[in-house]
Amino acid sequence: MTQSTTFGYIMPVLLKHHDAELSLRPGTTKSDLVAYLYQNSEWGYSPQELKEALDIPRGTATTTLKRLYDDDYIGKTDDGYYYALSERDDIRRYVSSLNQVNRLFGHHRDADATPEEPDKQIGGGRTDEELDAELAELEAEVDE
Template identity: 85%
Template structure:
């Protein structure tokens, strides 16, 4: 996938769909709040050890901040991460409905050709093809 060079930051090591990315996205979507590792574990449904280790690495790499009493938060000066989050949001708005796990197939009565026999559909198709060939 190509990248827009004016917004590209090769030092930003985040890949969508990873725990690291998920935690960063969660914190930066809620920048006014600080979260404990336990709260992030519960919000993202990840193992506690994974949450703790990933948060420590994110803090060490200056992706997130940490209060003296152990709450992690988004850093206001990280415009590169805000651009990353914005890009993810745009992709989700464009394509998110295509991967919706809770989406149900269309009801039979709303599907094209519903309620008609194969013979009726074949006859309608033949008539349409005939019109195109005229």
């Protein structure tokens, strides 16, 4: 049994949205490229732009983009720009789940938080009630 991790946390799979055919794992270059393209779905990007945006080696970017395109995870224009496919709802759900995990746990990563910098504190300086409300909102989005 394998477990996915995102941002150093174990990430369970919500079964009603799980697609076993989708071979993306959080924290990989493949996942990062897909997430970037689907988060910016109105744009097409060259391999160079994606390499710079995600700070990955050029060879890794071009090889991974080709594989993603060959596997129909992303599209490509005739002049070499990669983009999100509008018909891939499964990938949109995957990226949405990544975004939710990042919103929930992303602010926990900064170990240098101080009382003078509440945005860096665990919870971003929010009360338990505010965090509970945010969690309820995220759970409602997942259930949609």
